[in-house]
Amino acid sequence: MATNRTFTMIKPDAVEAGNIGNILKMITDGGFKIVAMKLTHLSETDAKKFYAVHAARPFYGELVEFMSRGPIVAAILEKENAVEDFRALIGATNPAEAAEGTIRKAYAKSIGENAVHGSDSDENAAIEAAFHFAGREIF
Ligand code: RTP
Ligand code: MG
Numbered sequence: 001m002a003t004n005r006t007f008t009m010i011k012p013d014a015v016e017a018g019n020i021g022n023i024l025k026m027i028t029d030g031g032f033k034i035v036a037m038k039l040t041h042l043s044e045t046d047a048k049k050f051y052a053v054h055a056a057r058p059f060y061g062e063l064v065e066f067m068s069r070g071p072i073v074a075a076i077l078e079k080e081n082a083v084e085d086f087r088a089l090i091g092a093t094n095p096a097e098a099a100e101g102t103i104r105k106a107y108a109k110s111i112g113e114n115a116v117h118g119s120d121s122d123e124n125a126a127i128e129a130a131f132h133f134a135g136r137e138i139f
Helices: 014-015 020-029 042-051 060-067 082-090 103-106 123-134
Strands: 006-008 034-038 074-078 117-118
Touching: 006 082, 006 123, 014 020, 014 060, 014 074, 020 034, 020 103, 020 123, 034 060, 042 060, 042 074, 042 123, 060 074, 074 082, 082 117, 082 123, 103 117
Parallel strands: none
Antiparallel strands: 006 074, 006 117, 034 074
């Protein structure tokens, strides 16, 4: 059954560039309600665990290094059809292919440093939310 929640991270590149506020505005203007949020920093071990699904991919080492190099914003977002609609709002993985009006078109630098994460399924949204948040931090 489709849930109405997804999980996102504003990645280290976008935090470094001072784009937390701009990206949160695009998220709330897009109709998403923030039901959990924190500024946090993934250790290398955390990043390896979070992206374990990509362990066999050639970019895994680079991805882990990137995601653990500085603070991120982690958040849970609520909206009808949240997972699919949020993937549409963030745009293609490669910003060169991201549509006009998407977060990655506006703020991503490259296919690796692409500003935001969005869960790719309801199941993964629940797993990723639980990775970052305790029940009492979710509203
Ligand atoms: P995300 O999981 O972060 O929302 O991104 P996505 O679904 O659009 O892309 P995915 O295939 O899940 O890849 C996860 C992240 O790995 C980095 N990546 N680098 N150098 C490369 O070719 C490459 N490909 C992917 C990106 O940070 C991507 O978002
Ligand atoms: Mg993904």
